[in-house]
Amino acid sequence: MIRWLVAAIGLSVVATPVFAADTIEIGIGYIGHAGVKAKLSLVEQPSENDGVAGARLAIEDNNTTGKFLNQHFTMEEIRIKDGDDVVKAATALAGRNSFIVADLPADELLKAADALRERGTVLFNAGAIDDRLRESDCRANVIHVAPTRSMLADALAQYLVWKQWKRWLLVAGSHDRDKLYADALRRAAARFGAKIVQERTFEDTGGARRTDSGVTLIQRQMPVFTQAAPAYDILVAADESEVFAAYLPYRTWDPRPVAGSAGLVPTSWDAAQDQWGAVQMQNRFVKLNSRHMTALDMQAWTAVRMLGEATSRTASGNPKTVFAFLKGPDFSVAAFKGQRLTLRDWNFQLRQPILLVDGRMVVSVSPQEGFLHQVSELDTLGVDRPESKCKLHQ
Amino acid sequence: MQRSYMIYVMAASLAATTPAAAFKAYVSNEKSNTVSVIDTDSWTVIKTIKVGQRPRGIEFTRDGKFVLVAVGDDDKIEVIDTATQQVVDSLPSGPDPELFTQDAAGNILYVANENDNTVTVIDLQKRVRLGDIQVGVEPEGMAISPDGKILINTSETTNMAHFIDTATRQIVANVLVDSRPRFAEFKRDGSELWVSSEIGGTVSVIDPVKHTVTGKITFEIPGLRREAIQPVGIGMTKDGKTAFIALGPANRIAVVDGASHAVTKYLLVGQRVWHMAFTPEEKYLLVTNGVSNDVSVIDVAAQKVIKTIQVGELPWGITMAPP
Incomplete structure (x- = not known):
C-alpha cells in the first residue's frame, strides 16, 4: 500500500545537459493512399492531408521536446495509388526511416508488415480498425493505435x-x-x-x-x-x-x-473534444492546418507521440531499444483522454477511452461507470486477453 | 460507513478547536467565472466576485493588497483589489495563462501560457510584459527556488521540469519526469523540488543542484484502479516535515512524510481534488474539489477533514491571504 521507489534505473534519472554533442535523428515514414473517399455529409468530407496532418503536429511537439534532449524528428510521406505495389513503396520508405505510420487497408498493411519484418521496421497502424489484424492476423512488428471495430x-x-x-x-x-x-x-x-x-x-x-x-x-x-x-x-x-x-x-x-x-x-477523437487539456492540442492543430482535427489525425498524432515518448525515455533513436520500451511495462502515453494509454501486451493494441459524439458535442466517454475489469476498465472495450486468438510469439 | 465515521470525527474535532484567527481564502471557480472568498473564522463564503472566462491559477500579491487570477479563455491575468473585492486591472500574459509564480519581493511575475509553449515575464509594479521564455509543449506548473535564483516550469506534453536561471532567463537544465507534469513545489530549505505527474500517477523528487530525479512517490489505494490516481496540487509545511498531495479523481489527499517520502495516510475529500492552501499558521489546509463544487478543510495536526464549504462551479485554484 505504501511504496517508496528509489529510482535507480538509468532512464528515470535522465538529467539533460542543455548543450550535448550529437543530435539523434529519428526518421518516421507515413504511408497512405492518395485521394479521399466521398462522405454523405459535406462537412465531414476529409481533407487530402487527413491523418498525416496529425502526424506532422506530433513531429513539431516531439521536436519542441527534442531540442532539450538533442533529438530531432523528421517525417517522410508516401501516397500510393490503387494498383501500386505497397511492398515496394513501404520498403523504399523503410530504407530511410526506422518507423512507419501506416494508414492502409488490412491486406496491404499485412503485406507491408511481412515484407519489413526481417529488417526490423516497426509499423504503427493508424487507420485500419479490423479486429483480425489484432487477432488471427496479428503481427509482432505492428502496433495498433487505431481502435478496433x-x-x-x-x-x-x-x-x-x-x-x-x-x-x-x-x-x-x-x-x-x-x-x-x-x-x-x-x-x-x-x-x-x-x-x-x-x-x-x-x-x-x-x-x-x-x-x-x-x-x-x-x-x-x-x-x-x-x-x-x-x-x-x-x-x-x-x-x-x-x-x-x-x-x-x-x-x-x-x-x-x-x-x-x-x-x-x-x-477515438472529435473536433468537439475539449476535456483533459485537449483545447491546447485542438488549438495547435487548427493553427497549423486551418481545419479541425479528425479521428485519423489523432491516431497518427498519437503514433508519433508514442515514438517521441519512447525516444525521450530511452534517450535513444535505436529501433530495437525504442520498440522494446514500447512493448515493456513502463510505457504509457498521455493523449488527452483523461488517463494514461498503454499497450495490450498480447497484441500491441493501444488501450483507449472511446468518445461518443453527435457531430457537435462529446455526449459521453466509454468505458461507462460500473463496467468493471480486473486489469484495466479499458479492457472492457474490444476483444480481451482470454478471448484473443493472437499468438505473437510463435 | 466511512462517511458516517467521518462525521463523528468532524464533530469531535470541531468541539475541541478554539476559535482561530480569521483569514481569507480566495477560490477560483473554473466554470462559473467567479472567485469565492472564504472567511476561515466562520468557514463561510462571504463574497463572490465576478471575473473573466475560465479562472484557474490564483495567488495573492506578496503585500496582500491584490489577488491575481489567470482567466485563460480571456488570455490575461486579472487583478482583484482585496479592499474593494473587485477586478481593478489586468496583466498582459500570453495566450491561455494557467499557473504563475512571483519572486520573493513580489516584483516579477512568471506566467505559464499553455497555448504558446512560453513563460511570460511581467513587471508587477509597472504591470508591463518584460519578455518571454521558450519552454516545452503546454507549460503548466511554476515554482521559484527559495533563494530566487531558479524558476521551474513544467511542460505537460514534453514531460519535463525546465530549470530557468532568473537572472539570464535562460534554461540551464531539463529534467524528464512522468507524463503530464502539472505542479512544482520546493521544500523551503531548497533541498528538494517535488513535481506531480497527473497521467504518470507519481510525484518525482528532484535534487535541484544535481538536476536528477532522486526518487518517486507512488500511490496505491485499495479498490481504486491505478488510472484514477492522478496527482496534481502539492502543499508542504514550512518545516518540510509533512506534505499533502491532491490525487484528483481519486478524491483523496495523500499525506506524505517529508523526510522518508512515505505515504502515511489518505484523507477522503470531495470529488476531483485539485489544489490547496494553508492558513498562515498552518493550522488548516483548504483543498478545492472540482467536481463536487466544494472546499474541504483539513486539520493539519490531526490530519483529518473537519469541514466542507460549498463554493462556485468547478473550484480549481485557492490562495490564502498573508497574515
Missing part, C-alpha cells in the same frame, strides 16, 4: 445499455466492412445485454452522393425503409461505406434516435 461497438453498447436503450433495430449496409461492423455490434449487444429486435440490410444500388434534386427522394425513402419495425428504442446503423446512415436521423418511421454510423457515433 469491436472497441467502438462496445463503447457504444455500454452507453446505450446504461441509458436503458436496450432494444435495437440494426440496419447494416451491403458491403463487407458494413457487415463486419454489424458483427461487432451484434457481439456488443450480446456482451452488454442489449437485444437486437430485428435486422435489416440497406442494399447499395449505386448512384451519386449529391444530386440537384436533393433531399426530396430521401425524405420519402427513409421512413418507408424503417416502417413496420417491432418495438425498439434506438436504430443502430452499420454503414462504414457511407451509403445511407447519415440519412436516417429525423427520418425514421417511428420517432427514434439513431446511433452507430450516424447520430451518436463512437470514435
Whole structure:
C-alpha cells in the first residue's frame, strides 16, 4: 500500500545537459493512399492531408521536446495509388526511416508488415480498425493505435445499455466492412445485454452522393425503409461505406434516435473534444492546418507521440531499444483522454477511452461507470486477453 | 460507513478547536467565472466576485493588497483589489495563462501560457510584459527556488521540469519526469523540488543542484484502479516535515512524510481534488474539489477533514491571504 521507489534505473534519472554533442535523428515514414473517399455529409468530407496532418503536429511537439534532449524528428510521406505495389513503396520508405505510420487497408498493411519484418521496421497502424489484424492476423512488428471495430461497438453498447436503450433495430449496409461492423455490434449487444429486435440490410444500388434534386427522394425513402419495425428504442446503423446512415436521423418511421454510423457515433477523437487539456492540442492543430482535427489525425498524432515518448525515455533513436520500451511495462502515453494509454501486451493494441459524439458535442466517454475489469476498465472495450486468438510469439 | 465515521470525527474535532484567527481564502471557480472568498473564522463564503472566462491559477500579491487570477479563455491575468473585492486591472500574459509564480519581493511575475509553449515575464509594479521564455509543449506548473535564483516550469506534453536561471532567463537544465507534469513545489530549505505527474500517477523528487530525479512517490489505494490516481496540487509545511498531495479523481489527499517520502495516510475529500492552501499558521489546509463544487478543510495536526464549504462551479485554484 505504501511504496517508496528509489529510482535507480538509468532512464528515470535522465538529467539533460542543455548543450550535448550529437543530435539523434529519428526518421518516421507515413504511408497512405492518395485521394479521399466521398462522405454523405459535406462537412465531414476529409481533407487530402487527413491523418498525416496529425502526424506532422506530433513531429513539431516531439521536436519542441527534442531540442532539450538533442533529438530531432523528421517525417517522410508516401501516397500510393490503387494498383501500386505497397511492398515496394513501404520498403523504399523503410530504407530511410526506422518507423512507419501506416494508414492502409488490412491486406496491404499485412503485406507491408511481412515484407519489413526481417529488417526490423516497426509499423504503427493508424487507420485500419479490423479486429483480425489484432487477432488471427496479428503481427509482432505492428502496433495498433487505431481502435478496433469491436472497441467502438462496445463503447457504444455500454452507453446505450446504461441509458436503458436496450432494444435495437440494426440496419447494416451491403458491403463487407458494413457487415463486419454489424458483427461487432451484434457481439456488443450480446456482451452488454442489449437485444437486437430485428435486422435489416440497406442494399447499395449505386448512384451519386449529391444530386440537384436533393433531399426530396430521401425524405420519402427513409421512413418507408424503417416502417413496420417491432418495438425498439434506438436504430443502430452499420454503414462504414457511407451509403445511407447519415440519412436516417429525423427520418425514421417511428420517432427514434439513431446511433452507430450516424447520430451518436463512437470514435477515438472529435473536433468537439475539449476535456483533459485537449483545447491546447485542438488549438495547435487548427493553427497549423486551418481545419479541425479528425479521428485519423489523432491516431497518427498519437503514433508519433508514442515514438517521441519512447525516444525521450530511452534517450535513444535505436529501433530495437525504442520498440522494446514500447512493448515493456513502463510505457504509457498521455493523449488527452483523461488517463494514461498503454499497450495490450498480447497484441500491441493501444488501450483507449472511446468518445461518443453527435457531430457537435462529446455526449459521453466509454468505458461507462460500473463496467468493471480486473486489469484495466479499458479492457472492457474490444476483444480481451482470454478471448484473443493472437499468438505473437510463435 | 466511512462517511458516517467521518462525521463523528468532524464533530469531535470541531468541539475541541478554539476559535482561530480569521483569514481569507480566495477560490477560483473554473466554470462559473467567479472567485469565492472564504472567511476561515466562520468557514463561510462571504463574497463572490465576478471575473473573466475560465479562472484557474490564483495567488495573492506578496503585500496582500491584490489577488491575481489567470482567466485563460480571456488570455490575461486579472487583478482583484482585496479592499474593494473587485477586478481593478489586468496583466498582459500570453495566450491561455494557467499557473504563475512571483519572486520573493513580489516584483516579477512568471506566467505559464499553455497555448504558446512560453513563460511570460511581467513587471508587477509597472504591470508591463518584460519578455518571454521558450519552454516545452503546454507549460503548466511554476515554482521559484527559495533563494530566487531558479524558476521551474513544467511542460505537460514534453514531460519535463525546465530549470530557468532568473537572472539570464535562460534554461540551464531539463529534467524528464512522468507524463503530464502539472505542479512544482520546493521544500523551503531548497533541498528538494517535488513535481506531480497527473497521467504518470507519481510525484518525482528532484535534487535541484544535481538536476536528477532522486526518487518517486507512488500511490496505491485499495479498490481504486491505478488510472484514477492522478496527482496534481502539492502543499508542504514550512518545516518540510509533512506534505499533502491532491490525487484528483481519486478524491483523496495523500499525506506524505517529508523526510522518508512515505505515504502515511489518505484523507477522503470531495470529488476531483485539485489544489490547496494553508492558513498562515498552518493550522488548516483548504483543498478545492472540482467536481463536487466544494472546499474541504483539513486539520493539519490531526490530519483529518473537519469541514466542507460549498463554493462556485468547478473550484480549481485557492490562495490564502498573508497574515
